[in-house]
Amino acid sequence: MIGDEVQVAFTKYDGSPHWHIGTRLLGEDEHGTWLHSPAGTFTWRPGLAFTYDRANVLCVPRGQHWAATLYDGGGASAVTTYVDITTPAVWSAGRVTMSDLDLDVVQRVGEEPFVDDEDEFELHRVRYAYPPELQAQARAASAAVLAAVTARQAPFDGATAARWLALAEPAWTPVAPPARPAG
Incomplete structure (x- = not known):
């Protein structure tokens, strides 16, 4: 239901924890x-x-190898679009999980978008034994x-994210991500 808490859990390919974000469902x-x-x-x-200094929306597509964080205007960072290349999302009650495959597509204000962390991808495809098919899908x-x-095709056109950001309740408070594991 709109406004429900959803925990976003990015893992590495071996299942170890990566980014954890508390979010609310928009639709x-x-x-x-x-x-x-x-x-x-x-x-x-x-x-x-x-801590995010500005609001953002996360688009989690069905069956695709990416998840896009799209930011509103304000804040200190010049990043407007940050797309993690991932395994397809897996949904469970109040949670979405995907493995981060290192490659990222980044767009900053006034700059051309670029693919980041190709060096990490090369390192981790060996360390985590990405299957050849997964490597090809990620690339x-x-x-x-x-x-x-x-x-600037939707949902990366700016207007799509702005529409979703406008639907967020101004009174929504941040959702805490799950606690960090001990150790």
Whole structure:
């Protein structure tokens, strides 16, 4: 239901924890399921944590190898679009999980979009034994998303994210992500 809490859990391919984000459900459209994190949302991964200084929406498409975080205007960061290349999302009650495959498509204000962390992908495809088919899917997804972001195709057109951001209740408070594991 709109406004329900959804925990977003990115893992590494071996299942170890990566980014954890508390969000609220906004709804669905032809692009996927839309989640909201207001300014003040705390997020963490092993070794790093921060609080969002501006609102964002996360588009989780059905059966695709990516998840897109799209930011509103404000804040200190120049990043407007950050697309993680992932395994397809798996949904369970109040939670969505996907494995981060390292490649990211990033768009900053006034700059051309680019693929980031290709060096990590090369390292982790060996360390985590990404199957050849998954490697090909990740590379194809990063190329397709880069082309879509460059062409400003929906949902990477700015207007789509703005529509979803406008649906978020101003009174929504940030949702805490799950606690960090001990150790």
